[in-house]
Amino acid sequence: MTTLSITGGRVLGPDATVTRADVLVDQDTGEIVAIGDDLSGEETLDASNALVTPGFVNGHSHVAMTLLRGHADDKPLDSWLREDIWPVEAELTAEDIRIGAELGVLEMIKSGTTAFSDMYFEVEEIADVVDQAGVRALLGFTAITVGKDDEGARADMEESLEIARKLDGRADGRINTTFQPHSLTTVSEAYLDEFVPKAREAGVPIHFHANETVNEVEPIVDEHGVRPLEYATERGLLEPEDFIAHGVHVDEREIELLAETDASVIHCPASNMKLASGMAPVQKLLDAGVTVGLGTDGAASNNDLSMLDEARDAAMLGKLAADDATAVTAETVVRMMTQGSADALGLDSGQLEEGAPADLAVIDLESPHLTPRHDLVSHLVYAAAASDVRHTVCDGQVLMRDREVLTLEESAVLERAQEAAVALVGRADG
Numbered sequence: 001m002t003t004l005s006i007t008g009g010r011v012l013g014p015d016a017t018v019t020r021a022d023v024l025v026d027q028d029t030g031e032i033v034a035i036g037d038d039l040s041g042e043e044t045l046d047a048s049n050a051l052v053t054p055g056f057v058n059g060h061s062h063v064a065m066t067l068l069r070g071h072a073d074d075k076p077l078d079s080w081l082r083e084d085i086w087p088v089e090a091e092l093t094a095e096d097i098r099i100g101a102e103l104g105v106l107e108m109i110k111s112g113t114t115a116f117s118d119m120y121f122e123v124e125e126i127a128d129v130v131d132q133a134g135v136r137a138l139l140g141f142t143a144i145t146v147g148k149d150d151e152g153a154r155a156d157m158e159e160s161l162e163i164a165r166k167l168d169g170r171a172d173g174r175i176n177t178t179f180q181p182h183s184l185t186t187v188s189e190a191y192l193d194e195f196v197p198k199a200r201e202a203g204v205p206i207h208f209h210a211n212e213t214v215n216e217v218e219p220i221v222d223e224h225g226v227r228p229l230e231y232a233t234e235r236g237l238l239e240p241e242d243f244i245a246h247g248v249h250v251d252e253r254e255i256e257l258l259a260e261t262d263a264s265v266i267h268c269p270a271s272n273m274k275l276a277s278g279m280a281p282v283q284k285l286l287d288a289g290v291t292v293g294l295g296t297d298g299a300a301s302n303n304d305l306s307m308l309d310e311a312r313d314a315a316m317l318g319k320l321a322a323d324d325a326t327a328v329t330a331e332t333v334v335r336m337m338t339q340g341s342a343d344a345l346g347l348d349s350g351q352l353e354e355g356a357p358a359d360l361a362v363i364d365l366e367s368p369h370l371t372p373r374h375d376l377v378s379h380l381v382y383a384a385a386a387s388d389v390r391h392t393v394c395d396g397q398v399l400m401r402d403r404e405v406l407t408l409e410e411s412a413v414l415e416r417a418q419e420a421a422v423a424l425v426g427r428a429d430g
């Protein structure tokens with residue numbers, strides 16, 4: 001057994017208690033073998049003056065959209081997508097997507113994220129980056145049928161299924177997949193009715209955008225006479241392994257449906273605030289028993305991929321949405337960014353305990369903004385920043401040691417990304 005120990009730190013347990021302990025990892029199996037006193041491994045990571053947390057799980061992202069970061073801001077979703085994002089995405093090459101994914105995964109590792117769920121195109125490029133970088137991911141190709149003829153629409157739906165079948169289990173099992181109709185308004189009913197049963201036959205979970213803005217609710221009600229999640233249930237879309245991104249505009253019946261079906265919601269507070277989409281009723285969802293995870297969405301609507309920023313946003317917005325300062329507590333948010341997202345994505349990670357996957361982050365506590373240290377759960381949500389992450393470990397492998405990412409060459413990634421992004425926007429501008 002090749003072993004790694006993370007020593008001298010304080011460990012965040014599954015019940016949100018913090019205990020002084022070392023963590024011993026079997027690097028061959030990628031699992032935690034012990035949490036306790038005086039554990040030493042062949043390789044050591046120093047966690048003194050630091051908090052050892054489960055690696056963060058980003059439940060919804062478009063990782064290659066890092067190339068569009070800051071390209072178009074300060075607009076609502078519909079016009080932002082139609083006028084700014086989709087014209088540039090039409091110029092994206094497979095190489096751009098690889099470069100954007102490298103940048104996004106680099107940013108995730110540097111901010112303590114060890115797993116993410118992604119919706120995008122050229123998914124094989126993203127899978128290669130995930131493989132090289134050493135993180136876990138739930139990947140898929142996103143199908144859009146509106147504005148396409150039958151052949152184009154069908155090709156999208158088939159590609160989404162095919163990619164899901166093909167990439168599942170890649171990167172020594174660190175990659176799993178989802179079938180991805182983009183949303184209930186961008187994929188027509190007939191295609192959902194034809195392809196959702198095929199995804200079920202293939203045993204692939206379904207990930208889609210839902211109830212993000214009021215403009216996504218009204219057309220469904222007008223056309224089908226029911227709310228979007230009732231329509232989704234009628235189409236066979238909400239099964240326990242499925243998860244929706246956003247879930248902002250959900251009424252009481254839709255919350256009940258989510259609880260009854262056991263489908264999960266990935267909350268994306270920064271994107272929802274930036275696009276002024278609305279405030280998801282997170283506390284109501286949790287009170288109803290719905291599994292809620294946390295995601296950044298793409299870097300063009302956020303504009304970063306730090307789950308620590310997202311955590312603070314979730315706590316703040318959750319209180320505002322509930323009109324109650326006691327709602328969406330720090331402990332609740334820590335659960336959302338770890339176990340909540342992991343449960344939604346069907347991952348075993350998200351908790352530090354013996355036998356669990358060794359996916360973890362070590363957060364440096366020695367800085368002015370983390371002093372004094374009354375409550376480390378509070379600090380994680382309200383005060384810690386991406387730059388406080390000292391080490392990141394996934395599947396027992398050290399991905400970042402003392403802020404140096406070992407699996408991607410940071411300076412080369414940044415240089416390639418800057419060049420590719422400028423060229424991309426130049427092509428779109430004609």
Ligand SMILES: CSC[C@H]1O[C@@H](n2cnc3c(O)ncnc32)[C@H](O)[C@@H]1O
Nearest residue numbers: 062085089119120121142209297298
């Ligand atoms: C192929 S990925 C999905 C598609 O969705 C676009 N997108 C990015 N952010 C959002 C969002 O918040 N809601 C809906 N669609 C979004 C992205 O640009 C891709 O075209």
Ligand SMILES: [Zn+2]
Nearest residue numbers: 209245297298
């Ligand atoms: Zn999205």
